[in-house]
Amino acid sequence: MLPEDAVELARVLGAWGVRGGIKVKPFSAQPEALLAARRWWLSPVPAAGGSTRAPGERPLCVLTIARARMQGEAVVASARELADRDAAQALAGARVFVPRDSFPPTGQDEFYWVDLIGMAVRNRSGQRLGTVTDLIETGPHCVLCVQPEAPGAREILIPFVEAYVDHVDRAARTIDVDWEADF
Helix, strand or coil: CCCCCEEEEEEEEEEECCCCEEEEEECCCCCHHHHHCCEEEEECCCCCCCCCCCCCCCCCEEEEEEEEEEECCEEEEEECCCCCHHHHHCCCCCEEEEEHHHCCCCCCCCCCHHHHCCCEEEECCCCEEEEEEEEEECCCCEEEEEECCCCCCCCEEEECCCCCEEEEECCCCEEEECCCCCC
16 A cells, blocks of 8 residues: 555656666656655556545555666666566556655755645735645746635745745644735
8 A cells, every 4th residue: 555645756767777777757856755765656657537646545566776866857766676677667657656754854944845735825914825736846946836715716826935935834834925915
């Protein structure tokens, strides 16, 4: 079974080399969590319209990662369970999950995107602007996608930079910003 706190971090592209290595496409430009994890849970790609992870979903397999490193924009890894190229190639297309509790710790003002999604956002006036539903990577910085609670209200995009983000409270799951609802 997939761990309750499993987070999808990559997709298997196919085999790497002739000794059973695999090549994966990470969803992050900085895949430290994927590189640090010693066990990866692999699941098949869901059917069209399927959810990203069903509760209690059975993994295709669990890999014990012996080594993982960056190779260009991909990650290549070797696992004890993969004896040859054919075994590795059979995993092409699988989704790669890692338990959230195995992620490396972040610094004081560093956050994993998965931790920000679902947080409530409020401005300096105490007005609740909505909930973080996604983040967008723009190059120089990320942008919070905030969905207001009012039906039909348009999404609010807030740059995730010190100039606009006053405080992120991990325990309370809130983000305080210098932003107005009508910006």
